[in-house]
Amino acid sequence: MINVKNLHVYYGLIEAVKGIDFEVKEGQIVSLIGSNGAGKSSTLKALLNSVKKTGDINFLGYDTRNHKTHTLVQHGLSLVPEGRKIFINLTVEENLRMGAFNNDENYEHLRDTMYELFPRIKDKRYQLAGTMSGGEQQMLAISRALMGEPKLLMLDEPSLGLAPKIVGEVFEIIMRLRAEGITILLVEQNAFAALKISDYAYVLENGKIVMNGIAKEMIGDDTIRKKYLGG
Amino acid sequence: MNTLMLKKEQWLKISFVAITVWFIWFSNSHFDEYTIRILNNIAIFIILAVSYNLINGVTGQFSLEPNGFVAIGAYVAALLLTSPEAKQYQYAIVDPYPFVLTLHANFVVALLLGGAFAATLAACLSFPVFRVRGDYLAIVTLGFGFIIKILAINVPEVTNGSLGINDIPEFSNLYWTGGIAMIAVIVVLNIINSKFGRAMKAVRDDEDAATAMGVNTFKAKTLAFCTSAFFEGVGGGLLAALLTSISPDLFDFFFTFQLLIIIVLGGLGSTTGAIIGTVLVMGGSEWMRFLDEPMNLLGYETTAMPGMRMVVFSLGLILIMLFAREGVMGKRELTDLLKWRRKGGK
């Protein structure tokens, strides 16, 4: 579904991503794991052309090079950003509306679907989004992204700042999404949780891919175990 | 450290001082009155520009203060330099307060007091403005300029209101203006290259990171602001003693705007740039006078359009910001250019 070749990402004069190749096939869950600062978030932002980059990105058969972020989102590439970035000054329902801004006909149907999938946020539908707990905000962020009916959903550190039990819930939801036919690209520091649900994984270190393979095999790998899974 | 390079910098500084001194002497004895007047203006504006650059360019805090502080320095100097008889004679709206008549000082003291007064007011403004995210500095300084003008008009017992103060003795000449300009440039460069200057640049580049690194951002901003104000006050005093006549209208927003164009054109953050910018703008301004007059455009006679010059100025500023934001020098100084050449360019 998306094919990335020779991606470099720059913040000013600093090169955060130094030439990586990867791909995500339709229906897969693919993870980018690695420690803090490895370049994972930068990669996701680069796929949406939000940061300065060079490289070839092919999404759904076309070259994304000169497209603006919002156009790519309209074509089915969606991101749940790091830190969730829900509109805290808007209500829960308004957040969902923002996700389906360009989709007036389908909005109500999509919204009701989200409320079925995430009953907890339905209870708070008229509350200001900033008043919700971390886990609820994460649900909201994901459902807001889903309102855009994405073909490829990217999640940037969904487990960040969440209690282990909530992390489990979130990852279950991600697996359910794949069952609904959404392709997932996941960036995570919590390597274990990510590898458990993924089909394929890439390991990023200092802006380069140092290892990649089938996720289940990587859980058993010694180097991975020592570095990212706590021995 | 390459000793040859070190020596080169010393030579540069010595030759700068020597050339400036020689130039001042030469101009004074060889140029006509018109040119000398322009050179005096340039010298004063160099003082104003390099200090305005300190808060705007080096510390990155957008401020619109010059017209206010220059006015303060000018009025203080005017009050201290004008003779009691001249004051008695010209205060026409109301009688001056008695203390106004007794105010007297020599030139140096008058300039220093003007600067000190301005710096003190700057310190007072610093407290409410820099305490919060400095976004409001621009509006506050803009308003400050208006307030000073309002005060100048509404306290005629001190300032002679809209009539202004005239018959100020003409103490300024190229030795004073050029000499103080030289001192100002040296002082400002020393500040920039000191630990204070590094703090100011840190604030400009990333205030949050600077705070995280332990830089006292409030102190850095206040220091830059008050130093700017001081030299602007001194410059104001020099201006008063050059024009021999000042009034509230003189220190309007266009005064600040001219300085803004100067430092942007020269390169925000570069002292060398401020000097270059001053020469270009003051020279260009003189040259552009023709825009305000009737013109012969390809055989078509236009009428006089006063203000056209300013339209061109503002368009120029917008174009610079859109297409050449760095100005002539960017953030670099003359010494940086020479270093580059030695290292073979990087």
Add this chain to the structure above:
Amino acid sequence: MFMQQMVNGFSLGSMYALIAIGYTMVYGVLRLINFAHGDIMMVGGFLGYFGIAVLGLPFGAAVILAIVGSALLGMASDRIAYRPLRSAPKISLLITAIGVSFFLENAFNVFFGGVPRAFPVPAYLEEVVDFMGLTMPVSAIIVPIITAFLLAIILWVLFKTKYGMAIRALAFDVGTVNLMGIDANRIITLVFGIGSALAAVGGIFWAVNYPSVEPMMGVLVGLKAFAAAVVGGIGSVGGAVLGGLIIGFTEVVVIAFFPELGGYKDAFAFIFLILILLFKPTGILGIDFEKSRF
């Protein structure tokens, strides 16, 4: 007499409020102090003058010309001068805004001359009526009424329409709005359009009440209006209105009771600004950007 000053205070305060709203909205989405905004008010007044005195339009049509023209000008200034600098350091934007402001003032100065032009006020506005026991010209009375009406419209747009919601979302974070598949830049331009339209109305009100237009008329008014926005709570439309009313009232009432302070009239806004920065920098309505609604 007191009631009369109250109405005058409301009137002046409403004009400041209309202009303050534009400042606060642009600041809310871009964190930019749009120095050129006060000059848009001037443009509105001049377009009205131009429509009546030069084109011979009826008053209503001239007002529409003023509003549409100013809105277009405001949106154009965003597209041409501010949008290219979205990712530039903030100071570049502020300098450009000053440049646009100065350009507008001097361009109008060159083309219309600096001498104030008398604004041709239609007779029905100059009529003096008996309103709640006062005798006042219609022009002074309708200002607060129309302003309240416009304020209601703005609040309705912000809280009950899709695009108003997008504007509020922008105030939180511009990048995230793009992630929704929305072109944030277009919404920003819309904000400029709305703010400029309101400023134009303020300009017409000013031209009708004072009654003249001149190129520098937006300078001091703009400064005070921004101070009003800060005093009331920057980023909040309600705050802008509150700040405008406070400053307008103070100017009128203090001068009415202490005419000897007349020369200091313009200083009040500045004093309020300094006080608010000293004691409550977020403004009276204290909008905390982390938790706010517009």
